[in-house]
Amino acid sequence: MRVSENILISSLTTMRLGGPARYVIEIEKPEEIPDAYGFAKTYHLPTYVLGGGANTIGRDEGFNGVIIINRIKGIIDIDKFTIKIMGGEIWDDVVEYSVNKNLTGIEALSKIPGLASAAPVQNIGAYGQEVADVLTEIEAYDTKTNTFCTLKRSDLKFSYRKSILNTTERNRYFVISITLKMREGQMARPFYNSIEKYISDHSLTDFSPKGIREIVSRIRADKLPDPAEKASSGSFFKNIYLNQSEAESAIAKGYPVHHGKDGYKINSGWLIEQAGFAGQLLHGMRVSSTAALVLINESATSYQDLEKARNEIINKVYDKFGYWLEQEPNEILNESTLKTIKNNVGA
C-alpha cells in the first residue's frame, strides 16, 4: 500500500476543489485494507473511501483524516457472460471490455467517469440501463466486523441511484471487486428517447453493444463536459421527486412531470433553465448551456465560490417554483464540519 501525506483533494476529484488531505492510502492488494483502517485507528483519524472523485467534492479546509483509494486492478472472465472486475479498474474500460466481447448489459453506461468500485454505490445509470441490472455480487471489506465478505445483489437493495452503500450502510463497506453477468444480443427497442432521436437524425443501423456504445459516447460528448478537459461533478443537483398529489398540482401549474419506474419527477435541469441560469457564470462556476444540471468549475478558486453559486441557484429556484434543490455529489467533511451541519439540521 502507498501512503502519501498532504495531498490536495482538488487533485483527486473532478470538480478540482478542496484543500489538503492529511493522508492518502492507495490499496493495491485486498490484504492491505485492514492495515489502512488500522493506520487510521492508530492515529485516531476518520477515513473517507474515494474512487475517481467524479461524484465527490472537497472543501477548502481539506480533510484531517485518511482518504483510502482502491487501486486493485484486474478483469477476470468467470465464464462466457460473467466478469469479475477489481475495483481499481476505470469503469469505462470495463464497458469497453464487455462490448469487445459482444456482451450487452452496460453499453449505455459508456463514458460514466469513475472507478468500478464506485459503480454499485449509487447504482450508476444512464440511457435506460443501470449497473443493478447486471451486478450479481461484490466482494467487500466490512469495517464493522473487520472481515472480508461477499454481498449478493439482493443484499445491496438497489433502487434509483441508491444502494445500502450510500444509504443505510454508508461508510461501512470498502468495495474490493464487482461481478457482472451479461448476455449476448443487444438492447431492446424502443431505446431511450435521446438515443432514438440520435439514430433517426444520423440514420444509424448498428445497435450492437459496440454500436450503442458509440452512439452514447457521441451523445455524451455533445452534452456533457469531459472531466479531463472541464472540471465538474456531472449532475450537480438531484431531480425533484413528487408523490401523486404533488405531481397533480405540479401538472396543473404546467410543469413537465415525468412518470417512470422511479416515480414522479421534475428534472431539476428544467427548473434551473426556467430560472434563467443556463449558460450563466456564477462565482467562477458555469451553469452548462447544454445540460443545466451540470456546474462546470471554470474559474472558481475555492469551495466558497461553489457554495455561493449553489445557494444562488437553490434560492432562486425555490422562490420561483417552491422546490428545494438538493446537491448530488458527496462531500469530504471534517468531523468538526459534520458536527456543525448536524447541529444546524437539529436546530
Ligand SMILES: Cc1cc2nc3c(=O)[nH]c(=O)nc-3n(C[C@H](O)[C@H](O)[C@H](O)COP(=O)(O)OP(=O)(O)OC[C@H]3O[C@@H](n4cnc5c(N)ncnc54)[C@H](O)[C@@H]3O)c2cc1C
Ligand atoms: C461529467 C460527469 C458525468 C457523469 N454522468 C453520470 C451518469 O450518466 N450516471 C451516473 O450514474 N453518474 C454519473 N456521474 C457521476 C459519477 O461518474 C458516478 O457517481 C461514479 O460512480 C463515480 O465514481 P468515482 O470512482 O469517481 O466515485 P467517487 O466520487 O470517488 O465516490 C463516489 C462514492 O462512492 C464511494 N466509494 C468510492 N469507492 C468506493 C469503494 N471502493 N468502496 C466503497 N465506497 C466507495 C465514495 O465514498 C462516495 O460515496 C457523472 C460524473 C461526471 C463528472
